[in-house]
Every structure is written in structure tokens, then in C-alpha cells.
Amino acid sequence: MIIAVPVDDQSAPNTVCVSFGRAPYFLIYDIASAANRMVHNSGASGQGGAGIKAAQTVVDGKVEAVLTPRCGENAAEVLRAAGIKMYKTSGDSINENIEAFKKGELQPLQDIHPGLHGQGE
């Protein structure tokens, strides 16, 4: 199974980014092979629609589950359309969250927040 986690910085890829749409990178991790790679989230710096672009990036990475502290409405809609499940991270350690996910300890993500568009756009 391939999972994705929003991460803060490519040079220190061990903390979970607080935002999904605005995360600078995603860690794409294949649980079966333990192979991992970083993908750049080009939506993070774009004009609006960051979550949509981010979700597209994740979908294109053939991801099946996303571990994230929160997620916006639009991104969630894209992920749902692609059949990707969302789980809520606990704490900001990527490794611990991946381990918890493998053990089935992470809860499905509930709080989908409304987009921020329209406020200053």
C-alpha cells in the first residue's frame, strides 16, 4: 500500500506539515517495499486552489491513503473522488505516524475545514 504524508521541508523530512494543501512536499511511502520519495507540491505557492493541486499530486502518485492533521474541503473532494482514504495524524513525527498507521491505530480524518478562498482573493 502506498501512503502520502504532507511534510515541512525536504531537508528535514521527519515532521508532518500542519497543512495538506500548503505543504511544500509530500512523502510518498510504499509500505510493502519501504521505498519512499519526496514530491514537490507545486500548488503550495500557487494562487488559490492549493488543496486541489496538492490532491492531484497525491492522486498521481498512485497513493491509497493520506495521513494528515487536517484537510480542506476541495482537497478532500478530490481525494474522495479518487477513492483515497484520509487518516488523522497524531503528533508531528512522520515515522511514528507511519508505524501507528501500520498497526491500524490512526483514526479516519473527520474535520474537513471549509476552503479559505474568498478571503482576500
Add this chain to the structure above:
Amino acid sequence: MKIAVLSGKGGTGKTLLSVNLAAVAGESTYIDCDVEEPNGHLFFKPDQIRSEPITIKIPVVDQQICDGCRVCVDFCKFNALAYIGDKLLIFEEVCHSCGGCVLFCPLRALSERDTVVGEIRRGYSDQVRVASGILNIGEASGIPIVKGLLRDIPAGTTFIDCPPGSACIVMESIKDADYCIFVAEPTLFGVHNLKMVYQLVRLFGKPHGVVLNKCLPGENPAEEFCRQQGIPILGKIPFDPELGTINSEALIAAREHKGWKQVFQELLQTVMGEVRRETASHS
């Protein structure tokens, strides 16, 4: 002559001032650009109302034709499009109606459809032409409505009642204004709000002045700020429970009482004097 009336937040007396200035200006135009909460029409109670829907263009896809090349997804600067599981998803609230995706789709799978986002109502109240923009609930941007409101304004004196704050929609509202009036409350919080709009207006290089509202005897931090920054003070409206009552009943003070009529007439004279002086020196 277009005069924009602004404030950093709602409830400072922006509508009070614009409505009363328009009411004493004889033949004039009042435009309510506060499209999320228009209330100028409550005061003017205009008649002979004509309503005009405002639409924006949103792309629609023919999934039968679309082959998933993603040219449109890559083109959209606003990330309003996603291609997921053999389907193009279009996020209408994120779309900025630039039309680019429709133009660039190699298979012509995209077309445009009009979506109503709100309306403009125009009417008359005595000698004042009143125009209000109304944004439908849930729509993200009132900018298309403001654009519609500010198109083809008749000559003469126009007062533009701007949305509160300093977001894009405020910029759109003051873009073509000849002069900007800030309305500020005499508190530290009022200074904070004033600073926001002051910075915005300076960015646009528009001539400007301030009207201090709800003034009491004693200290006035907003007045202090204006003096420091050299912002011309056009006038002061005293804190007055009677004015508050008239206003809360959605009546126009200048039409109700001779005393208030005079207050706003004098204010208008000062404003027009400033506008003439400024526009003469700027042209």
C-alpha cells in the same frame, strides 16, 4: 466626480456618511459596493427598481469528448481543475473565469456556461440614483458585481460605499475613484482600522481625507494619527444618540432634520472643495 467612502471594518458609519452626503448633493448617484451586506437601499428605499442579474462564465466539460490530456489542468493558474479517475473535476468556487482552459483544450471538450452570482438593483430616491449590488450567498467573489456596478456611471457626483476592509474587492471599488474618504472612529481600534485602508489608498496614490465619526470631547487617537500622518481632516460627526436612533431606524438624518442637513451640507462643501483642489493639482 467619483468619491469612494471606506473604512477598515463595518459599523464605523461608512454607509451613514455616504448616504447622507448623496442625500444633500442634489442630483447624484449612490452606489453600494458592500455586496455581501448591502444596506444603503434600506435608507434610500428607492422606487422604479430595475434588476439585472450578474453572471460569470464557468467551464463545463463534455466527458465523452475529453481524453484526459490534462492541458487544461496544467494551464489553470488557480488550480480549479483536477483530473481524477478518468474524470475532469471543475471547482466552480475556485475558478476565476479566465476562459483559458476552454481556449486551450485541444479537443474542444470544454465550453462555457453562464452562472448567476448575484444581481444589481437600480432605482431612484428623490434626486439620488441608487444602485446596490447583491452577492448570492455561498459565492466566493463579489468582484464581478462591483465591476458591473461601476460600469457606465452617469456623469455628476457619485458616492461609492465600499465594502469594509482592504481586500481585493475594496481595491476594485476604489480603482476609478477620484477621491477617497476614510471614516474612522475615535479609538485606538479605530486607528488600527484606519491604517489598513490608508495604506491601501496610498498604494493607489488617490487623494484622500478623513471624516471622524462618533466624536466626543477629549482625546481622539484617530485625530492624532491623522495629524501625524498629515491626512486632511474633512470634518467631525459628533457622537449623538439622536443620530444613532435615526440611523438605526434606517432613516436619512439629512432628510429628517434641518440641523443634520446642515451638518452634512457643510461636510459636502468641504469634501467637494478638497476634491476640486486635489484633482486640479493632480491633473
